[in-house]
Amino acid sequence: MGNHPQGIGKKRFKIDLEPIGRRVEVEAGVNLLEAAQKAGVDLVASCGGIGLCGTCRVRVIQGEVTPPGLTEEEALDLQQISSGYRLACQTFPLSDVRLDIPPESLTAAQQLQIEGYEVAAQFDPAVSIIDLDLHEPDLDDLRSDLTRVNEYLAGRGFAPLQGELAQMAELSTFLRAHDWQARLVVRPWDGTSLFTAVFAPGSQVAGLAMDMGSTKLALYLVDLENGATLTRTGVMNPQIAYGEDVVSRIAFANKSAENLNLLQSRLVETINLALLEMCGQVGITVAQVVDVVAVGNTAMHHLFCGLPVQQLGAAPYVPVVSEPINARAREVGLRVADGAWLFLPNNIAGYVGADHVSALLATHAYAAQKTTVLVDIGTNTEISLTHQQRVYSCSTASGPAFEGAHIRDGMRAAAGAIDKVRITSQGVQPTTIADAAPVGICGSGILMAVSEMLSAGIIDERGVLNRADQRVRSNNGRAEFLLVPASSTGHGRDIVVTRKDVNEIQLAKGAIRAGINILLAEAGLSPQDVEEYIIAGAFGTYLDLNSAIHIGMFPAVPLERYRQVGNAAGVGAKQMLLSRRQRAEATRIVGRVHYIELTTYPAFTGTFVEAMYMKTG
């Protein structure tokens, strides 16, 4: 998440820290928080500098820095951003820079005061916390327990409580055991206050936001009293064991009701375990989690909800439910407060899901005044084009190559993965994650490798390896390019790029580019007409834009038109957890979307084949 420096060559910049008057010189790629630390200026950074806490605010007075990413847009309001405020941990210098450090960002300052700042003005969660302090019944006050609670609620502007019988029994027992005092959590809904949970006075109350990707799940635990993100985590989607992509999982689910249940329960078990761990980290119980927002593609959405997916496996790919879902979290088996709620925003079509709606929400791409393309890269890539207040969306099967899958020496983005490659006359210069000895190539590495191989003439536009090139060797008659010899790798085996690897990248980038081109064609636009390209998704954050443009995955427009925003779907989920208005906004987005089904789109095949060629344009 956030922006990483794009250059590789290690330029050095001078950073001036005002009003303290310190100066430090750092290499490109060092963020402003690290720079300040190097200068001996301790900024508040409760989260350890990962963009979570929003406390390391600085103001850029002079010089050029990387543009603000989604994490910062979450933590700062527009006025602050336009005044030059940034999160130091998320910002990288692009020139010499002069910074103003506000007093509250220094560790000497009162830290509590600004915690929770992250949520800005939009904090308006779907549940309300009410501290009950009731008059005990006596002979002059014969009101029933519920009447007693309802009149207290009415005095504070809340509608009457509505709950299940067991919840009313729980509330009554709790109140009598706690001297008629309690922290009540309700969900205001259509003229009632739906019972959610009851706690001892002062208990912390939390919510869970989730982006359920086909491959990875991103979870955010948020304090629902002040909006602060308590912790976050990413775990693998356990459904991978039953199919790498959603199409194969749908096929698996269709074999029996047990299979469908298995996919559902494995997913929920994994979430439950991750949540248990997160709650342990911050010292709360899962019963204190009273609200959940989940987004995912339509198949993940249905599998999570236990809805049939058979009809998603064949044309016309109709969802069972496209409407926003408000359910009890226990309906899907989530181990949270028994009365906790679950919200899933609406999806657009069988293959453009609530996760894309969430990404549109987080990036505001749907409401952009500028002509904007949002590309949310995953195993399935969803693309939207906003032009003159119209939104065109499609989904394209980019496959898991960018996750490192289906690549001979591919791996996920972990320590030892080659994430960047330069091929010059001096040879191959790879860099790896955590500077470990290379053991494989991750998505951004293989993308850059293919781009560099094209520049170096090792492959041609069709992706064919040039056997005449001495750097291309033959392995049992198959051409391959040696990236790192066994002697330099962590596992003692060669790391190579094969013709098939190149082809996987061509398929993936061709699918994405074809999607972009078809949306543009629908709107009668050329790639140059687009003023902003927003690239979302974990891979989208780390990919090298120059490489992506060089091989024609993205249109050749000036780099400053691109914005890499990280897991926008997850950020959108968190926004919806914190704000009812954002939920309502998500619902409205779908009404503005003109969906284009690529599988039946006449020009798709031709466009796709054309887009597989590797050429800038």
Next chain:
Amino acid sequence: MGNHPQGIGKKRFKIDLEPIGRRVEVEAGVNLLEAAQKAGVDLVASCGGIGLCGTCRVRVIQGEVTPPGLTEEEALDLQQISSGYRLACQTFPLSDVRLDIPPESLTAAQQLQIEGYEVAAQFDPAVSIIDLDLHEPDLDDLRSDLTRVNEYLAGRGFAPLQGELAQMAELSTFLRAHDWQARLVVRPWDGTSLFTAVFAPGSQVAGLAMDMGSTKLALYLVDLENGATLTRTGVMNPQIAYGEDVVSRIAFANKSAENLNLLQSRLVETINLALLEMCGQVGITVAQVVDVVAVGNTAMHHLFCGLPVQQLGAAPYVPVVSEPINARAREVGLRVADGAWLFLPNNIAGYVGADHVSALLATHAYAAQKTTVLVDIGTNTEISLTHQQRVYSCSTASGPAFEGAHIRDGMRAAAGAIDKVRITSQGVQPTTIADAAPVGICGSGILMAVSEMLSAGIIDERGVLNRADQRVRSNNGRAEFLLVPASSTGHGRDIVVTRKDVNEIQLAKGAIRAGINILLAEAGLSPQDVEEYIIAGAFGTYLDLNSAIHIGMFPAVPLERYRQVGNAAGVGAKQMLLSRRQRAEATRIVGRVHYIELTTYPAFTGTFVEAMYMKTG
């Protein structure tokens, strides 16, 4: 239910049947249906003459008959009643009578046409039945299943469907398996249509109304498409095993959570079994029961709902919930449609429950223009006084004596129970239910016996047996009165009335009369100011009014001011099952009630002691 003839002496009346022109002579106590049958005129009587089907309508042209009861008020509208229409099976001649038999009441007439007439104009159930006939999805119609259903609903004036995830899954699977046709049952609620059940097209859809008395449960199975009562039954409340009255059951429940669960689950099991049998009788499954209305006193209401009852066991006797309850029927464990609903109207106080609200609703006593007293006799007797649009209510512990309990030779009203007694100079003349050899005395029998013993000088006003009277014998030193000698009984043992028996009746009638007197005192009225006394409850239907007045249980006002209406609470429950307006009306009733807590009422003890004396007044 319905009115029984009050006299015992067998007068004979002539019945003229027009326009057929038949005449028949019958004894008093023979209803008009039996009279017609005796005359060879076959009236439609689908239910067998028990007031259920509303098909045996006749018009009284000349002569005097018993006044219409609740059963008839249910089956006929006001205009019909004022035109002289009556149900033949519920009406008894009080003089020679001339009847007009409308053609549709003759068996030759089309029977189906008038079935369901019972519900009159008020049929407006809480659930709606919608026959779905949907367009199958195709490439030009990519709407999700739910959108498809919602747009169909919108076209018919229904709000969007709201349901649990499993229900959406069920609906989707059902529609795909049934060519997109289904009978959908929803509950319109606050701008949504709550999913209730889905069936094959044409399936019958039913509802259950229940009056849960401390001793007996009355169940009514109703067709929710036309309002017809399909069948009804009465079963014993199994909680009797854990305490005869609600006070002892509350004490039992308070001992442990298991005990509370036991009382709840035994009750629901009994209801489930009774319902299974009823459904079997009419050829439907319990899954076709989609709506339930239940009434009961506050303790029964809480025990049924699994709500804590501890606080009902001690002053200030505060209910957990006094508000109307709308819940899923499965929350209490009812085996009906999984999505079926359960409604319980609001209660008034810890000891004036939803059953009394239901009785007020059914009798319209709460809205009476005349000054009216409603007495709903049970183990607990609830009493309301309506005067100048104000309703005063109280509850009084009359005990189970009128159910035959706590009486030496007491029994429930079953075959062989003495239900009427005359004591003259010729001796004791008992009559028994079903004319069987006497085996005990039921409530109405012991009431009448005590009244006759008072008239005959066998007991005095204090209830003391007159040992000087030769009809009073001594049994181990205790005075008793021989009602039936062993030689004439069914079991070969004497049936007697003891001093203790008389005292039980005094306690019961004293509690009821004290309640009436205190309400009258609150309103500044005398018994003579009351224009109508409505006596409800099973026992209230069969008691001999003259006897009750003679011993001072009821005020001495002309007999025609009394109306015996049977199980009004049950009828009210059925009305609420059939009509949303009646549910809303029940809610409004409580707002008009001024509740008087007798246990802390200063004058109660004195009034109660005074009311135990047996004297007319």
